[in-house]
Amino acid sequence: MPINAWLRAPRHLVVLFLGITLVLIVALGWLGGRLLQQDRALERQRVQDRLELAADRAAAAFTRRLAAIEDSLARLSATPQSELPIAAGRYADQLASDALLVVLTADGLESFPKGRLIYHPVTSPEVPPASVFARGEALEFRERDYERAGRLFRSLAQSDDPAVRAGALLRLARIHRKADRLDAALAVYADLAQLGDTPVGELPAELVARFARLTVLEELSRVAELQLEADSLYADLYAGRWQITRAGFRFHTQEVGRYVGSDIVHDPGNSMSAHKAVALAEGVDRLWRDWRSGQPDTRSVDRRIVWVGDDPFLIIRVGSSRSAAGIIAGAGQLDDWLTQVELTQATDGVALAIADVQGKPIISRFSDQPEVQARRAAAETGLPLTLRVASASLDADFIQLAERRRVMLLGMSVVALLVLVSLYAVTRGVTRELEAARLKSDFVAAVSHEFRTPLTSMRQLTELLIAGRVASAERRALYYNVINRESERLHRLVEGLLDFGRMEAGALEFHLEDIEVGALVRELVDEFQQEVGERGYEIVLNGGGEGGGGADTYTVRADDEALKRALWNLLDNAVKYSPDCKTVWIDETPENGCIAIRVRDRGVGIARADQKAVFQKFFRGRGRQIDGVKGTGIGLAMVRHIVEAHGGEVQVESEPGAGSTFTVRLPLASD
Ligand code: ADP
Numbered sequence: 001m002p003i004n005a006w007l008r009a010p011r012h013l014v015v016l017f018l019g020i021t022l023v024l025i026v027a028l029g030w031l032g033g034r035l036l037q038q039d040r041a042l043e044r045q046r047v048q049d050r051l052e053l054a055a056d057r058a059a060a061a062f063t064r065r066l067a068a069i070e071d072s073l074a075r076l077s078a079t080p081q082s083e084l085p086i087a088a089g090r091y092a093d094q095l096a097s098d099a100l101l102v103v104l105t106a107d108g109l110e111s112f113p114k115g116r117l118i119y120h121p122v123t124s125p126e127v128p129p130a131s132v133f134a135r136g137e138a139l140e141f142r143e144r145d146y147e148r149a150g151r152l153f154r155s156l157a158q159s160d161d162p163a164v165r166a167g168a169l170l171r172l173a174r175i176h177r178k179a180d181r182l183d184a185a186l187a188v189y190a191d192l193a194q195l196g197d198t199p200v201g202e203l204p205a206e207l208v209a210r211f212a213r214l215t216v217l218e219e220l221s222r223v224a225e226l227q228l229e230a231d232s233l234y235a236d237l238y239a240g241r242w243q244i245t246r247a248g249f250r251f252h253t254q255e256v257g258r259y260v261g262s263d264i265v266h267d268p269g270n271s272m273s274a275h276k277a278v279a280l281a282e283g284v285d286r287l288w289r290d291w292r293s294g295q296p297d298t299r300s301v302d303r304r305i306v307w308v309g310d311d312p313f314l315i316i317r318v319g320s321s322r323s324a325a326g327i328i329a330g331a332g333q334l335d336d337w338l339t340q341v342e343l344t345q346a347t348d349g350v351a352l353a354i355a356d357v358q359g360k361p362i363i364s365r366f367s368d369q370p371e372v373q374a375r376r377a378a379a380e381t382g383l384p385l386t387l388r389v390a391s392a393s394l395d396a397d398f399i400q401l402a403e404r405r406r407v408m409l410l411g412m413s414v415v416a417l418l419v420l421v422s423l424y425a426v427t428r429g430v431t432r433e434l435e436a437a438r439l440k441s442d443f444v445a446a447v448s449h450e451f452r453t454p455l456t457s458m459r460q461l462t463e464l465l466i467a468g469r470v471a472s473a474e475r476r477a478l479y480y481n482v483i484n485r486e487s488e489r490l491h492r493l494v495e496g497l498l499d500f501g502r503m504e505a506g507a508l509e510f511h512l513e514d515i516e517v518g519a520l521v522r523e524l525v526d527e528f529q530q531e532v533g534e535r536g537y538e539i540v541l542n543g544g545g546e547g548g549g550g551a552d553t554y555t556v557r558a559d560d561e562a563l564k565r566a567l568w569n570l571l572d573n574a575v576k577y578s579p580d581c582k583t584v585w586i587d588e589t590p591e592n593g594c595i596a597i598r599v600r601d602r603g604v605g606i607a608r609a610d611q612k613a614v615f616q617k618f619f620r621g622r623g624r625q626i627d628g629v630k631g632t633g634i635g636l637a638m639v640r641h642i643v644e645a646h647g648g649e650v651q652v653e654s655e656p657g658a659g660s661t662f663t664v665r666l667p668l669a670s671d
Pocket of ligand 1: 631636637
């Protein structure tokens, strides 16, 4: 079909409406989208403001926290040596397991709590004068007189000075080993181990003795003992039992590590992992070196993050170059402080994260890249770290937004739906009106046609009669008859149209009376038979049996004339639409409280799609295509109106090509 034809009314209206609706919906969607975008931007700004505020508060709280720590450190650095262990110990007890308090003096470095530092940046061994052992060593090395040398060292081992005692025992054990008295050497080493931290050379006596015992036990192949002692020595090294240097620590852990069981190597029995312990010691080493390289006599506060491998430490040092105190705080300690900051601050609904000055993350309480966050760089806050604040739950922040979005989407959907519904309603209304207009014009044409045929034949016959051109009386009688029949047909037509007009205006009145259905139908059939008999049609009443519907009589409350008109219409249609089979059947049968009057034909039938529509006014089905069939499309509409006004119903069953049956059901009159 060419597009122009397709777009003719009513389709072009539908297309127009559809276009307008589409534009409306798109505009609505665009507006809604813009609105949502703005709303989101506003919400983001609101969250951002809140986070900025929280970031300021957190920075202030962190600053206060560090100031308090620095106060304590300042006090500790000024504490007299005698009170230091108690004061520092008490303070260090509050620290997390990866933090250390150190006090730095000209004498060296002391760390708290004890045992957490596995090696020290400095040791201050008191080396005993070598001259004490000179005689003995001369006997041992030059004269190789082990007996006398041994005696000499044994007597020195009784000295009051523990350093001399330790030196003597070490040498005595050496002589035993040279003399191959390994058991005796072991015993002497055991004695030496009793001297604990007493320095021999640069190392504590106990460490030297216990390490020496391992080598002797190895020589003696006393594997079980060797293993046991090695394990415990290894654990003690990692427990920070002795004040030794990094080199000492590295050497001994490496050497002892050769003897220990593999499970011990990874778990030196410390509360921290070996790795962390080393990192902490390394941190202390840095602190020490920094302090030593600082300007003399300048009171200073130094705080910064240092990384030892992957481990971050915050180092805070307060004091002068003569005495200072510091804290090395690992990630665990920083986490604790962060928690305190969170607790002291009204930081509800926000999460904190800290990073070093360059922004390398240390602790984060939220996902990597939050949508909204506030940042405080070290330069802004004066803190040794970067502070970041994000929403603890961004979802919660945007919940209202989501709610508004839902409402808006719902509103927009409703509006869109309304637009669509109204489009549908308008289109339907317009289509119907146009269809009705078409039907009406068809109706006018049909009515004119209905009138013209009888009028034409009446005029021709009357002209003939007036002109006196019909000679035979018989012919004249025939013509009068035709004129009479045609005028009756016109009369019925006009009555029908008038009734239809009244029906349309709601002014059709019925005069109800008790009517015996059988008699009414018989009378109607007689009249109708006369009407159509000439054309060869036969109306069969109640299957053709004598006496109609038998002995029973059925009464209904009805308007005699109206009911006849309705049934006449049905019979008229049955005849009109049966061009071939010229028999029409009518019968009435009782059906629980009703009387059913059926008019049946074997005519053209009604297409299934049309069966509902035939009762609409002006509707004319495909039957009108039969040659010579006239009609106005109001017959069945009248039938339905009349039957329903009588409290009944009318139905059609039809098979195209096989015929139709119209059934009128009327309630029986109650006695
Ligand atoms: P019309 O004046 O066209 O007969 P009706 O209202 O009486 O108007 O009938 C409506 C349409 O129903 C008819 O145009 C016809 O197509 C169909 N129709 C009615 N009765 C019959 C029938 N007995 N057999 C076939 N078609 C019928």
